[in-house]
Amino acid sequence: xxxxxxxxxxxxxxxxxxxxxxxxxxxxxxxxxxxxxxxxxxxxxxxxxxxxxxxxxxxxxxxxxxxxxxxxxxxxxxxxxxxxxxxxxxxxxxxxxxxxxxxxxxxxxxxxxxxxxxxxxxxxxxxxxxxxxxxxxxxxxxxxxxxxxxxxxxxxxxxxxxxxxxxxxxxxxxxxxxxxxxxxxx
Amino acid sequence: xxxxxxxxxxxxxxxxxxxxxxxxxxxxxxxxxxxxxxxxxxxxxxxxxxxxxxxxxxxxxxxxxxxxxxxxxxxxxxxxxxxxxxxxxxxxxxxxxxxxxxxxxxxxxxxxxxxxxxxxxxxxxxxxxxxxxxxxxxxxxxxxxxxxxxxxxxxxxxxxxxxxxxxxxxxxxxxxxxxxxxxxxxxx
Numbered sequence: 001x002x003x004x005x006x007x008x009x010x011x012x013x014x015x016x017x018x019x020x021x022x023x024x025x026x027x028x029x030x031x032x033x034x035x036x037x038x039x040x041x042x043x044x045x046x047x048x049x050x051x052x053x054x055x056x057x058x059x060x061x062x063x064x065x066x067x068x069x070x071x072x073x074x075x076x077x078x079x080x081x082x083x084x085x086x087x088x089x090x091x092x093x094x095x096x097x098x099x100x101x102x103x104x105x106x107x108x109x110x111x112x113x114x115x116x117x118x119x120x121x122x123x124x125x126x127x128x129x130x131x132x133x134x135x136x137x138x139x140x141x142x143x144x145x146x147x148x149x150x151x152x153x154x155x156x157x158x159x160x161x162x163x164x165x166x167x168x169x170x171x172x173x174x175x176x177x178x179x180x181x182x183x184x185x186x
Numbered sequence: 187x188x189x190x191x192x193x194x195x196x197x198x199x200x201x202x203x204x205x206x207x208x209x210x211x212x213x214x215x216x217x218x219x220x221x222x223x224x225x226x227x228x229x230x231x232x233x234x235x236x237x238x239x240x241x242x243x244x245x246x247x248x249x250x251x252x253x254x255x256x257x258x259x260x261x262x263x264x265x266x267x268x269x270x271x272x273x274x275x276x277x278x279x280x281x282x283x284x285x286x287x288x289x290x291x292x293x294x295x296x297x298x299x300x301x302x303x304x305x306x307x308x309x310x311x312x313x314x315x316x317x318x319x320x321x322x323x324x325x326x327x328x329x330x331x332x333x334x335x336x337x338x339x340x341x342x343x344x345x346x347x348x349x350x351x352x353x354x355x356x357x358x359x360x361x362x363x364x365x366x367x368x369x370x371x372x373x374x
Binding site: 013016017020026029030031033034035037038039041042043045051054055058059062063066067113114115116118119120121122125126140144145146147 | 187190205212333348
């Protein structure tokens with residue numbers, strides 16, 4: 001089940017809020033913000049690794065979303081749409097700061113849920129994810145944490161699907177080395 | 187806390203501060219522009235309404251009110267005075283409604299009175315208008331049912347409460363628009 005399908009139950013009432021926000025109703029948009037800001041912030045924080053930068057990205061995401069509401073298809077997931085905008089904002093901010101990293105050449109498909117050989121402390125995993133190179137971390141966060149498919153993750157990141165899979169392979173290898181245990185992508 | 191799956195990591199993380207005030211400040215000019223559009227002179231205002239009408243076509247409860255508004259603006263003048271533009275104000279309704287208002291006996295009486303006279307007023311309307319109004323009321327009715335059903339499972343959900351109140355407000359708008367249109371005499 002894709003992220004969009006998992007969230008489909010929320011679409012009906014959200015569509016009403018979106019319609020109202022489109023007519024300039026800031027209160028309706030604030031409801032949307034309250035509902036989604038945590039997930040958007042979680043993604044931005046993991047992509048930027050910086051609290052202040054992540055907050056800036058959240059604000060920019062919702063401002064961009066407000067201005068682009070007319071283009072949002074109410075039949076798709078608002079959460080996914082906001083995540084797409086957030087990824088674009090984070091990538092744009094990152095491009096301003098540093099040159100893009102070289103892409104790995106290997107390509108190995110990673111499917112499904114990512115599990116660890118043994119239970120690990122959350123902070124230890126978060127630190128290991130934090131230490132990943134940008135591209136590998138982006139792919140891992142979208143696919144393994146937020147449950148987006150390879151195709152969705154690749155689209156959000158503006159990558160070919162094979163490249164996204166390669167980044168996941170790299171992320172898995174680096175996590176395994178850092179945590180000292182096997183990481184299964186079942 | 188230990189976890190074994192990466193999916194168990196928190197997806198939802200609260201920012202350390204409320205980011206909404208700055209977002210609201212940034213989008214404020216846009217909301218002001220939207221409000222200004224309703225105060226434009228007649229001709230541009232009509233264009234704005236037509237654009238809104240197209241955008242709201244998929245939302246029955248909004249569409250009917252705007253369509254009736256547009257029709258009133260376009261209607262020929264009646265001898266002795268210009269047609270009155272509907273301002274979308276429900277008589278006696280506060281600017282901002284809450285759940286208590288919907289269950290208020292005065293509101294319920296007013297709604298019942300409007301519903302009681304609805305059929306007669308609909309009969310005075312052209313068939314195409316009547317079909318549109320009935321379709322919109324049907325959409326609103328279904329939305330109310332869905333929202334009330336959802337609220338039955340989650341009574342404390344503020345979002346659902348607000349949407350339900352808004353839907354009742356939309357229904358009241360349609361009913362008062364129909365009454366205003368039929369009282370205007372010139373038809374819609």
